[in-house]
Amino acid sequence: MNKSIIGLQWGDEGKGKIVDFLSKQFDLVVRYQGGNNAGHTVIVDDVTYKLNLIPSGAIRGKSCFLGQGVILDPEHFINELNSFKRKIPNPVIYLSSNISLILDYHKKLDKINESILIGESKIGTTAKGIGPAYQDKIGRKSIKLHDLGNEKNIEDKLHNIKEFYDPILLKFGEEPVNIQANKSFLSKIYEDISGLIVDNNFINENFNNKNILFEGAQGALLDLDHGSYPFVTSSNTISTYIPIGSSINSSFETLGIFKAYATRVGNGPFPTELNNSIGNYMAEKGFEYGTVTKRKRRCGWLDLVSLKYSCKINNVKELCITKVDVLNELDQIKICKSYEGKLFNEINFSDSSILDKLKLNEEDFVIFEKWGDLSFLKSMEDMPLQLKKFINFIEDYLEIPINLISFGPDRKETIVK
Template sequence: MNKNIVILGTQWGDEGKGKIVDYLTEDAAYVVRCQGGHNAGHTLVVNGEKIILHLIPSGLLHDNTIGVIANGVVVSPLELIKEIKKLEKRGIFVRKRLLISSSATLVLKYHIEMDIAREKRLGINAIGTTGRGIGPAYEDKIARRGLRIKDLKDEKKLSTRLEKIVDYYNHQLVSFYKCNSINYKIILKDLLPIIDLIQDMIQDTTHILHKAIQNNKKIVFEGAQGSFLDIDHGTYPYVTSSNTTIGGIISGTGVGPRCLNRILGVTKAYSTRVGNGPFPTELFDNIDEHFSTKGHEFGSTTGRKRRTGWLDTVSLCRAVKINSLSSLCITKLDVLDGLNEIKICISYKNTNTSEIISYPDTVYDWENIEPIYEILPGWKKKTLGIKKLEDLPYEAQNYIKRIETITKIPIDIISTGPERSNIILVRNLF
């Protein structure tokens, strides 16, 4: 029996992982966020009501589930409390069911200011970050100067370290980026009331998770962003600052690979990307308009319109390999309803040499890439809300089978709409 399931994005994020995490967590004791920060936006639709989560694990909307923000996450205490209070206004109380790793790195005001200053200076060459300070926070972590959640427990030491770090940032912000300086006392003043609010949540989450595993508790591990935003395996430098692939789950929690029973990759039935960077199947025509409008393709964190394109199985197959995926979940199948034909990118061609090539190695190699498509017939019937595989239009079933054939792994879940209940469960993962 599968007790521990990992849910990962296989594209550039925004695949609909939040809904799938929420769906599977109904049967789980714990749901765990492993990396990223409040740059992640997971949208859930429950009884027609839209809920967007950034730091809090998606499955925590289930009353009997314990949420864990593990050591690999970078945490903005201000945003965390803001998110908790927003949920409480809706009658969703999570404070007593939320645990935060004492080793998680803090995101503070100077990280945000640095993030914004850098993007502004880069101009048209900007990475396209969310401006939430996530990259600079991870830099501090790697440079061994970052503050951690556990540092909030000692006000005197926190004040001393904070002053030194702010001096370090002010030197760059003022001298190089020509921005205003930051007063560390204001940051400290904002932090102090929060410490009391989260004190009981601060735990050794690695120990807690291992104890849960020993007691045969069901755990869902929730990845953020997508495989090709991974700092090592993504379309560098147009990536996020953490490992969004399977390695980030392991290092971000302290739970070893032998404890992970199933790894589910989530992909849209087409492709989207927010921000800059390579996107071989990107569209600029009426199909782009169809995907954007019908799929509501606007970033839940940034509000930016997402770039859209056909499903890219070259990248998808690579995601299968680098994550050791057990199976796939296809989301937003209903967005393809009404199209006359559907294209799948099955290989890449070098436009200079006409040579068929494998996955490009550098950002420069992507510049001469042209997708080669296989064309399948579309369907006119609605798939929205269908709950059985055999009830899907014949052409939609063929589309699903074709993806399985190309990727060589099964599709266990199909999402046919935004609601929590719009799910076809082909195979029970637990």
């Protein structure tokens, strides 16, 4: 059975590690949305892999595919690929010819967009050009991978882009679109990656009846339509987008991943956020600094209200909990079970103004005792009683089994139920 791996929070749940852990069972690993604003860190035998675009299944030598829903910064991709090849030679990676590209003017526009927002209305974008590149895709101005072999096509598109964006760029003190420089850049890119570009039919024909693992980026609560708008990413992160972003119309079951606590990068509602020493402890113990931005993540207690919402919109069948080791030494561990007494079906998670006004109280939380060191864990039988109670409560609340438990960054620090 094909499987999708979906983050159920605001990203950074540990999807990269779990994709690597599970990918041995699959023939193809597919990325279907997002760009190099996502970051996955995987540790195998003391070797650390930091990936933004390359699916984590490549570490095991699995075939990987970046689908048409991905936005590609070609320069970043080539640098990442060359760096990866120094550790894993000859990875098998395919790029959909329908992928839209990020170019220099997208990054300038991203900075401009963020600069004109005021105070808490700022999104906290990675400034990688993701949003403007998706805007071009919707506005039918994208330069796609299948354009790269057609110099006239590229020149015509760049002229239209220049006419459209130069007034904005110049108004904010940025250099105008340089047609010749972009043409030369794209010509060089085509030389470097033309051998990786395939049309969607190639994937469907060559991996028909194969086992496929779909790797999500970011998290469900950042989904463009289902997240806390406007503090969302620029793509649809939930499982229903997979057939569109991958062009693979195969059935799959969804494994939802969440941390034993919650984190968020950038601005936006965060009902269980801890602006205190416990939140700082989580950030330091959990190394909660963005793979892409290096920014310190905001930290808070696990939120089952939003988690149940994420499970519903993704049709999650099984769960994986990560980073339970980060909470080892806290005297008390809390879980949020309601928002001012309200449950998930009483909340509009797409309306940031509602979430911002929430004032949680003690009755909204359940308290658990600490479970201590987990370095000795080998199986479920070894698990401390307090951690079992913590996990059982989550399963009962969400009505979905937790089949994977991760208690450290290494591939080996994982228990299968």
